[in-house]
Amino acid sequence: MNDEMRRNMPLFPIGTVTKLTDLTPRQVRYYEQQGLIQPERTNGNQRLFSFNDVERLFEIKSLIEKGINLAGVKEMLQKNHQILEANKEVEKAQAEVVKVKQELSERELRRLLKRDLLHPKLGRTSEVYGEFSRFFRN
């Protein structure tokens, strides 16, 4: 969660951005006007762009060069955003599955240890119980 902060940090003025992207200031300002980027502003009302802003501008430029108009670029960008959000939900669901699996493993282990206590086959039952007593808080 720290790397994302760095990528969103407002750093460079429009001059730097235009040199980086080979876009004109006119284009960069217009893209902002269309809601494709949201650079911060200084106290003097000058735009400050983040790494993410510059990255997005490269994407926009690439799509424009492929003959896609701004409306199309806008759609693709927001759909890409939707896909990223969907992926986040998938990852959450997967993490939940892992969690459930771990819980089931612990129940299984508890059941096995309990069985061994009831039917000790070795002479070290008390030691085993001491090591795994945390499974018997219920």
Added chain:
DNA sequence: CTTCTAACA
């Protein structure tokens, strides 16, 4: 000198 907004011989 750089950037901003608004407008269009």
Added chain:
DNA sequence: TGTTAGAA
């Protein structure tokens, strides 16, 4: 999208 004007 380019370009220009006047202000900050």
